[in-house]
């Protein structure tokens with residue numbers, strides 16, 4: 001039987017064709033709506049069930065920014081009363097961070113300070129925003145001012161994963177900022193990583209030129 005190697009279903013061709021790859025992480029207490037926001041953005045759906053995230057969930061998404069195709073890894077994990085902080089690998093090489101709190105639970109807003117502190121220990125310079133979720137439950141909250149993050153110049157969004165308010169806008173802006181950061185890192189280590197990645201890409205391009213040559217000579221295919 002002839003194997004059809006060209007159509008391996010698990011391969012997400014778009015990911016391999018993308019010009020850039022970025023990693024975006026989500027932080028915030030348990031049940032603030034991190035997973036629901038991602039579901040809303042990526043699947044355009046919202047199932048109001050109570051399941052908590054127990055392990056890491058990685059959502060892959062492809063977006064077009066300008067004339068570039070960007071592959072995005074969204075990292076979602078349980079916000080942790082349970083563990084208090086995230087494993088360092090969660091922050092590793094992240095290009096942007098979305099910090100979420102629940103407008104109905106004040107403690108989740110207060111805890112942003114410790115999430116932010118931990119984020120900056122690992123990623124001192126990446127773009128970050130503050131997201132006030134569940135505004136559908138109490139529209140009046142949008143008249144209140146939430147000052148956390150103002151001093152640091154973090155953008156602020158009122159959103160609702162339940163009805164979709166501002167969700168696409170917030171994610172699109174964060175994807176752009178992640179890409180900007182990746183292309184112009186302000187952190188020295190990131191600059192080094194970017195240089196290495198460019199070097200790697202150049203090598204790959206050279207190899208694929210060679211592949212093209214091989215493909216023309218049947219004995220090498």
Ligand SMILES: Nc1nc2c(ncn2[C@@H]2O[C@H](COP(=O)(O)OP(=O)(O)OP(=O)(O)O)[C@@H](O)[C@H]2O)c(=O)[nH]1
Nearest residue numbers: 031032033034035036052053078079134160161162
């Ligand atoms: N009213 C309302 N409820 C929401 C909204 N977003 C999430 N919820 C509810 O809040 C609960 C928690 O949502 P999740 O997305 O699971 O929260 P999480 O931050 O991922 O929680 P962990 O995985 O435990 O860290 C669920 O019952 C959701 O239905 C929203 O925009 N409005």
Ligand SMILES: [Mg+2]
Nearest residue numbers: 035052053077
């Ligand atoms: Mg979750």
